[in-house]
Amino acid sequence: MKDLLKFLKAQTKTEEFDAIKIALASPDMIRSWSFGEVKKPETINYRTFKPERDGLFCARIFGPVKDYECLCGKYKRLKHRGVICEKCGVEVTQTKVRRERMGHISWHVRLRTSGS
Known part of the structure; x- marks a missing residue:
C-alpha cells in the first residue's frame, strides 16, 4: 500500500505560475x-x-450521450469510431468529449459592452 501511495505522489506534478492574464474572447x-x-432553448425530450x-x-453539437454510439443507434461499437452518422449527425466517439466541446448562440442584435 505504501508503494502505491508513493507512486501516486510521484505522479502528481504541480506547476507554479507567477501571473495569469484573463481577457474577453472576440x-x-x-x-x-x-x-x-x-x-x-429545449434541453431533453x-x-x-x-x-x-x-x-x-x-448530441450533434456536443457529442454522443453513450460511448461509441450515435443518437439514432445506427452506429454502435468501437469499430465505427470517428464516423459521423448520416441520419442524426452525431460523431461516434467517447462521451467525455461533451465536457470539452462548446456551442455558441448567435444574436441578431449587437451586444453593447459597458465601455462603448
Whole structure:
C-alpha cells in the first residue's frame, strides 16, 4: 500500500505560475471554438429522454450521450469510431468529449459592452 501511495505522489506534478492574464474572447474566436450553433432553448425530450436537436444538450453539437454510439443507434461499437452518422449527425466517439466541446448562440442584435 505504501508503494502505491508513493507512486501516486510521484505522479502528481504541480506547476507554479507567477501571473495569469484573463481577457474577453472576440465573437470570431468564440465561433472558431464552437462545434455548432444552439438554436433552441429545449434541453431533453420528455418522452424519449434524448437531447433535442439544436438544443442546449444537442448530441450533434456536443457529442454522443453513450460511448461509441450515435443518437439514432445506427452506429454502435468501437469499430465505427470517428464516423459521423448520416441520419442524426452525431460523431461516434467517447462521451467525455461533451465536457470539452462548446456551442455558441448567435444574436441578431449587437451586444453593447459597458465601455462603448
